Amino acid sequence: MRSTQDGSGRRGLTRRGLLSVAGAGAALVGGSAAAGYAVGHEPEPGARPDQPAGRAYPFHGPHQAGIVTPAQDRLHFAAFDVTTDDRRKLVRLLERWTRAAERMVRGEPAGTGGTSYDAPPDDTGEAIGLPPAGLTITFGFGPTLFRTDDGIDRFGLADRKPASLARLPHFSGDMLEPARSDGDLCVQACADDPQVAVHAVRNLARIAFGTASVRWSQLGFGRTSSTSTAQDTPRNLFGFKDGTANLKAEEAAELDSHLWVPAGRETAADWLAGGTFLVARRINMHIETWDRAPLREQELLIGRSKAEGAPLSGGGEFATADFTLAGRGGKPLIDSGSHVSVAHPDHNGGVRMLRRGYNFVDGSTGLGRLDAGLFFLAFVTDPATHYIPMQTRMQSQDRLVEYLRHTGSGLWAIPPGVAPGGFIGETLLS
């Protein structure tokens, strides 16, 4: 049995060491109650720093991880309803979530181990042996945490609600399902291994038992945006490159303008300085209909070539779209109703979003179609300026919307990051 009592060298270690239960033999035969999980601290055998699976992102910092972090490949997103009215219990939950998240992003179990054989394990176990896989866990606060739909201020937070933190307005074409929408709290777990992302959400749900419960959750299997210039542009389920013009981590000045909430914008909500807002939209795609549309129509609706992702006005993927350049017959090469035109910052007052969405397939509908689409996630400095106007415009002008159906929606304030020893939301709650 490996020694597990050495606390040195903790950072960057992984669950690969977690292969022993302290005192297991004795407990099984002798009935000792002193056993439980314990963390091994050996370096991961054969770990290479350039292996994505071994990559670990720090939890602490001025901003939460999982926003400008290079978008990982897989997602498990969960919205929670808080089931208590006791502010101290809410604070205790956020403290416990913070401690568990700090451990899990290092590739360690959710708990510290050492629990008795007669108690439930403090880690559910399915990620034992898996590396950190670039896990990030990002937490958010929904409007209903501040005041319920019935107007109740459960936690004494109502006067600190940011003005823009309200349920998104109804957009034309919305077919939102309440069971896929809203929530007092949200957790975005991203990793390069879905089992690691699922493990994170499941253990946070386990820790929340009695204080908060899962309202809905969504898996995403393929990222649809790059958040770093070092990443290839991925493809969505329309088969097109997505997020070519996305706001990226390297654009420091743009992040300050479009992503982070500045100090001093709202005195009562200054706890959100250094944070941001997260818009989530579950967007079903009619992919069977799309797959029967001619390539010409697909490219017309997107405004880019399918193979290369280049604007139809010419050049390569990263060429600037020219919305005035005309082709034969004098018509613009990029249709004014194409997605790239309608969503372009030039046509939206210069606003940009940091998108971080994922492809999803949730089995199939009863109609012989895949229940598939894009789980849209965007981080913005203010949804009132950076999401609502664009989405309103898209619903009325973007010809792509005939292939889309919005089935879920949520908005959360994403508090700033924390320093070691702090907890998520402490600027609001402590």
Added chain:
Amino acid sequence: MRSTQDGSGRRGLTRRGLLSVAGAGAALVGGSAAAGYAVGHEPEPGARPDQPAGRAYPFHGPHQAGIVTPAQDRLHFAAFDVTTDDRRKLVRLLERWTRAAERMVRGEPAGTGGTSYDAPPDDTGEAIGLPPAGLTITFGFGPTLFRTDDGIDRFGLADRKPASLARLPHFSGDMLEPARSDGDLCVQACADDPQVAVHAVRNLARIAFGTASVRWSQLGFGRTSSTSTAQDTPRNLFGFKDGTANLKAEEAAELDSHLWVPAGRETAADWLAGGTFLVARRINMHIETWDRAPLREQELLIGRSKAEGAPLSGGGEFATADFTLAGRGGKPLIDSGSHVSVAHPDHNGGVRMLRRGYNFVDGSTGLGRLDAGLFFLAFVTDPATHYIPMQTRMQSQDRLVEYLRHTGSGLWAIPPGVAPGGFIGETLLS
């Protein structure tokens, strides 16, 4: 634009070269209808033979791939209903599926390209740029292909139905949903990248339009079995190692006894020689309840230690379980109602299965719980001897079943593999 007309060096190439549309510029400006997708044939930049993502498995062989192939990490499984009564259309579908599968497992698009801009693309595009990712595509025939539930022999196949190919009997505790069960045809797509597996199923569904439609589909994110001694044993959502004693590719004699259908077993069904049967069961786990069970109870119910996966009778993960060895009080260390005991070959007439299941999370239920569990897939020489008795026994004796709910079920005959130029099912249909 890259040259795309060189057909040499096709094997092992990837979609990374698929970044051009032949004549795209001309088509865009000049309206030529001669354009479409074409495959580039450059070697993948930076490809290393030891990189899993670049791994490609051959489609052809005496057995279908995706059975003894080392279990890949991700799954998209789909069951189809055939919507025609025309046998020639069924044959044509299987021929087209075979051709598309041959291409996709090499990392190429589903179609040959060269379609017009005025036609739908013959590949949906979302896997452009992705390597083969170890994709395998495995096809099966359900009982209803041979005779519908109404007794109709649509395709003149009824007298060739294997005797064991019938809907599985009702097991105690079954809560099967018709919308997650059965189907005339099945497709199992496994890959190390879920986007590649989803792309495969989606393109087969696209090709089937007008002949067959998706009845249901299921994603799996984490393999729960090893099918090769070279693989680590993975963990299921109970947090335990699963499939330690699984039938593995290296056990040639055992595969002949327990996996493949021998020639001569049934004259009328000799088309299945070299094939096998696939049992699929969608098994929901009550993970929230499980997570509140003491470690002692979890290990008692499984019969193995959680950390190491070792039988409770002692030794390491691969130690032989000793069902008679007693601990204090004279009770066996491995409970007779534990999963490892009830499912052990010694207690089931020596039968073994090749399991190839996956963990799933399909969002959450309306009750604040994750809709999660094990999508059980097992390949067996005969379900009448190799699955039904064991499942009957488990439902009555295995104490783990209180944490399980079977919500989907299917059985398919898996025809043998094909040689180049052949098509899946040709021993039955040609």
